[in-house]
Amino acid sequence: LSTEPLEGVNITSPVRLIHGTVGKSALLSVQYSSTSSDKPVVKWQLKRDKPVTVVQSIGTEVIGTLRPDYRDRIRLFENGSLLLSDLQLADEGTYEVEISITDDTFTGEKTINLTVDVPISRPQVLVASTTVLELSEAFTLNCSHENGTKPSYTWLKDGKPLLNDSRMLLSPDHKVLTITRVLMEDDDLYSCVVENPISQGRSLPIKITVYRRSSLYIILSTGGIFLLVTLVTVCACWKPSKK
Structure with a gap:
């Protein structure tokens, strides 16, 4: 039996939660290590009831065709990081990256949570x-x-x-x-x-x-007396016109 340790891809990330702003960019930063010098196969997914594949690549070369909602918004880096531009509210969620290399036995995985918000206007x-x-x-x-x-x-x-x-x-x-x-x-x-x-x-x-309440009553009563005096004065001075 072989006693050599199993090789695998190890992925680390400096942050597990990123707060993004609508219309701006967010860097889902990771770093992987491997004993192999081959290019890695990278797969980013947005976790949903049915996971959505954001991008797949060999190194930084994209495999296949990007979904329409991700075209011109994706950039991959050699360390496996993903830059998502022109953020939309629908981009919010948990992202999972899988990195594998042919020579390695295990696939490395890491998740990063992304929130996307609209800034608060002055209330x-x-x-x-x-x-x-x-x-x-x-x-x-x-x-x-x-x-x-x-x-x-x-x-x-x-x-x-x-x-x-x-x-x-x-x-x-x-x-x-x-x-x-x-x-x-x-x-x-x-x-x-x-x-x-x-x-x-x-x-x-x-x-x-x-x-x-007392102050208001004084104001109202004073105003009421003034109005009453005015009406009495007007009535006393008024005389019907002669035809």
Whole structure:
């Protein structure tokens, strides 16, 4: 029986997770080692329910015809690495590379995860009004942004993360903040931060003014009296025209 160790291809990768941006490039970097000097057979696949072959090659020479969605977007390197250009959202997933050499007994394998996202555009806080009456049942703030995939939301009050408060209710995705039973202490600056794996955006702060009920009543009553006096004066001075 032979006692010589079995030879094989060993593949290493500096990273296992790469965050890519739509329209840009991502390098799926690997390095292989082998005792053979022959050119390697390289196969990259995108793992799906049914794996999708991205490219096959001998060395850097592509074997066969590339799929239409990968044409002019693929570049192979001698160490087995794959450069994928003009990234699309559909490119996201787990990529597996297999490298084999005729003289070697074993095929080397390595997987790399690629995420692809659209950068977050600058968010803004939307409200129906920037003023609210003290002890109102609810006041809602909405963190809105036009672009960006996989967003996560954080709310800030006076530039600091919101403290744990039972009156501060967040929607399941944290995009909407609802302040219940509004208090005077809620009078402050509010902003939101939106981020994803490749970017972050922060809104301009918006000032929410809380009025005490007594103050509002004074304003309304004063305005009402002024209007009543004006109407009485107009009626007293008005005389029907003679025909």
